[in-house]
Amino acid sequence: MADYTFGEQRNFSLGGIVKTEFTVLDIESENAYLIDMNVSVCTESAQACEQDYVIAENVLLPKKQCTWDAGFVNQNVSLIKFKTDNQISGNLESYDASRFLKEALISYYLLATPCDRSSDLYSSAVNGWTSGKEEVYKLNGVYGLRFTVNNLVTSNKYLVNMDLMACYEANGACSLQETIFADFELAKQVCDRSTGFINSQFSYSSWLSSVGLPANTSTPTRMGQITAD
Structure with missing residues (x-):
């Protein structure tokens, strides 16, 4: 699928x-793929296929979830050993840093172009979040994010605590831990529930046609994408 255009x-x-x-189709708002697949069996090269099978029709396939709290993939990662083996003292030059991150098996995830935060992948709500529960996300054990979010119902705010970690020793303590937020109060966005259609010309049938979906696609399964559009 690396060269496939959705x-x-x-x-x-x-x-x-x-x-x-x-x-x-990549349905980002539902974290799933929408698949259609047909298979035909043809035994005569100059004639129509004898048998046609519908394998999948408007099937939603959930995307595989990441293990966010994963440890080191390379259990032998060590910045100290890397610097010793390469006779490096002081800070790493950009080339050496790239080599080290490649050995740590995370260079693949470090994009030259930052993520688009306006994408549906990031702007949609996250299910399964629990107020006050500490969450830890790690990128192959090297970079980590630890945070808690408390729901302050009476003040209509969220209380956020967040730390960023950088760990360059598979069998040692993290080299860096920076506090990003400490008891930061984030105001909740208040919805105007009296508004009507933002797009006064919206039509469900026209929307289905514009995204290439069949006219008989059920509304509930498409609700996330409709509201995003």
Whole structure:
């Protein structure tokens, strides 16, 4: 799927006998893929296929969730050993830092272009969050984020505490821990529930057509994407 463009119809064939046609849509608001797939069996090259099978039609396939609190993938990661082996004293130059992060198996995740925070992937609500529970997210054990969010119902705010960690020794303490928020009060956004349609011309049938979905697609399964659009 590395070279696949979501929404594009793809076809592939096994010797011309078994033919597969599929389309995959990325439904970010529901953290799932919408899949259509048909398979045909053709035993005559100059005639129509004898058998057609619908394998998947408007099937929502949940995306595999990440293990956010994962430890070190490379159990031998050590910044001290790396500097000793490469006869480095003081801070790492950018080239050496890139080599170390590659050995730590996290360079793949460090993009030159930052994430788009306006994407549906980040702007939608997160299910399963518990007020006051400490959460820890780690990137292959090297970089970590520890935070708690308390719901202050009476003051209509959230109380946020957040620490950032950098750990360069698989068998040692973290080298860096910085406090990003300490008892920070974040005001909740108040909704105006009296408003009508933001888009006065909105039509569900037209929306289905614009995103390439069948007219018989049920409303509940598409609700997250509709509200995002």
